[in-house]
Amino acid sequence: xxxxxxxxxxxxxxxxxxxxxxxxxxxxxxxxxxxxxxxxxxxxxxxxxxxxxxxxxxxxxxxxxxxxxxxxxxxxxxxxxxxxxxxxxxxxxxxxxxxxxxxxxxxxxxxxxxxxxxxxxxxxxx
Numbered sequence: 001x002x003x004x005x006x007x008x009x010x011x012x013x014x015x016x017x018x019x020x021x022x023x024x025x026x027x028x029x030x031x032x033x034x035x036x037x038x039x040x041x042x043x044x045x046x047x048x049x050x051x052x053x054x055x056x057x058x059x060x061x062x063x064x065x066x067x068x069x070x071x072x073x074x075x076x077x078x079x080x081x082x083x084x085x086x087x088x089x090x091x092x093x094x095x096x097x098x099x100x101x102x103x104x105x106x107x108x109x110x111x112x113x114x115x116x117x118x119x120x121x122x123x124x125x126x
Contacts, residue, residue, distance in 0.1 A: 013050040016066040016111040017059035018042060024053050027107055031087045051113070061110025068113055075101040075117040095119060 018024040024042050025035045033044040033051070040055035049070055072078050075093065082090050082105065091104035102116030 011050065013052050014068050015052040015054050017056040018053040018109050019057055019059050021055055023108055030085065031082060059109060066111040070113055070115045072115050072117050075103060075115055078115055079103050
């Protein structure tokens with residue numbers, strides 16, 4: 001039986017909540033994202049990663065959480081860059097049992113971006 005390919009999935013752009021469009025725009029710009037605002041909708045981009053945010057004044061980050069995982073080339077380098085830039089919400093680097101070096105970055109609305117890169121063989125020899 002021949003399988004018919006209906007089309008290749010190419011990318012994803014999660015839509016997360018924000019309670020303040022101007023604050024969101026400034027925070028994502030501080031993290032090096034380009035930002036476009038279309039009324040109550042924010043489109044951010046950094047290299048091949050796109051994150052969208054939609055205004056939701058009722059959003060309560062203590063009751064609802066959004067999380068995306070972003071694969072990066074070098075978690076150490078990106079973490080150092082964001083630390084030097086003073087980006088708020090930056091967590092500590094850690095090594096996971098699933099062989100990733102990762103850290104969390106949480107925006108002012110509680111949306112978490114986990115950023116990780118694979119551990120090199122030499123990293124696990126310790």
